[in-house]
Amino acid sequence: xxxxxxxxxxxxxxxxxxxxxxxxxxxxxxxxxxxxxxxxxxxxxxxxxxxxxxxxxxxxxxxxxxxxxxxxxxxxxxxxxxxxxxxxxxxxxxxxxxxxxxxxxx
Amino acid sequence: xxxxxxxxxxxxxxxxxxxxxxxxxxxxxxxxxxxxxxxxxxxxxxxxxxxxxxxxxxxxxxxxxxxxxxxxxxxxxxxxxxxxxxxxxxxxxxxxxxxxxxxxxxxxxxxxxxxxxxxxxxxxxxxxxxxxxxxxx
Numbered sequence: 001x002x003x004x005x006x007x008x009x010x011x012x013x014x015x016x017x018x019x020x021x022x023x024x025x026x027x028x029x030x031x032x033x034x035x036x037x038x039x040x041x042x043x044x045x046x047x048x049x050x051x052x053x054x055x056x057x058x059x060x061x062x063x064x065x066x067x068x069x070x071x072x073x074x075x076x077x078x079x080x081x082x083x084x085x086x087x088x089x090x091x092x093x094x095x096x097x098x099x100x101x102x103x104x105x106x
Numbered sequence: 107x108x109x110x111x112x113x114x115x116x117x118x119x120x121x122x123x124x125x126x127x128x129x130x131x132x133x134x135x136x137x138x139x140x141x142x143x144x145x146x147x148x149x150x151x152x153x154x155x156x157x158x159x160x161x162x163x164x165x166x167x168x169x170x171x172x173x174x175x176x177x178x179x180x181x182x183x184x185x186x187x188x189x190x191x192x193x194x195x196x197x198x199x200x201x202x203x204x205x206x207x208x209x210x211x212x213x214x215x216x217x218x219x220x221x222x223x224x225x226x227x228x229x230x231x232x233x234x235x236x237x238x239x240x241x242x243x
Contacts, residue, residue: 050206053198054114091198095114095167095194096157096165096194
């Protein structure tokens with residue numbers, strides 16, 4: 001943190017404070033440092049063995065606003081269940097329970 | 107050799123109630139004739155489609171779960187394709203997890219139906235939930 005303040009300080013806050021020893025950047029609100037929550041596969045965790053294609057509301061969690069299937073890098077689903085999720089979403093789309101293409105789904 | 111299958115079909119919304127019933131019984135009879143044993147059936151009624159199919163924006167959904175011969179599926183699907191009243195269909199072979207899930211779901215559905223009949227607060231809560239959810243529950 002200290003390195004970044006030192007390099008950034010002369011550029012931005014120096015004119016405002018008029019220079020001097022106190023050229024540290026201060027934030028009014030504490031900056032939120034992204035803490036990456038541990039991802040987990042919800043199917044493994046809760047012991048869900050079968051993913052229903054008829055439950056479009058549940059499958060909505062695995063697609064983005066455009067109706068595209070989210071990658072498992074984002075949802076944390078394991079490989080085994082990602083396959084089943086994608087299969088279920090595709091079946092659901094076929095039966096017009098979910099759209100193939102959408103805009104502002106959520 | 108038999109497998110458990112689940113088949114869902116969507117009928118056009120232009121049919122009258124009697125015609126819809128007739129079509130449903132036609133396919134049920136077809137399953138029975140094909141030496142299939144109907145385990146469960148569900149009518150989801152008229153639902154809005156997520157996207158238009160054959161320029162129709164709604165359809166009548168019906169689900170049949172049955173034990174049957176794999177060779178029969180071809181006949182069933184040919185019949186679906188021939189019938190103009192069917193706008194979409196899906197047949198899935200069920201694995202053991204799917205069967206287990208379907209049985210649980212059946213219990214839940216029958217339980218939910220009883221609960222709705224008894225409890226007065228159910229209708230008040232229902233509109234807030236999403237449409238699909240209401241139909242499924």
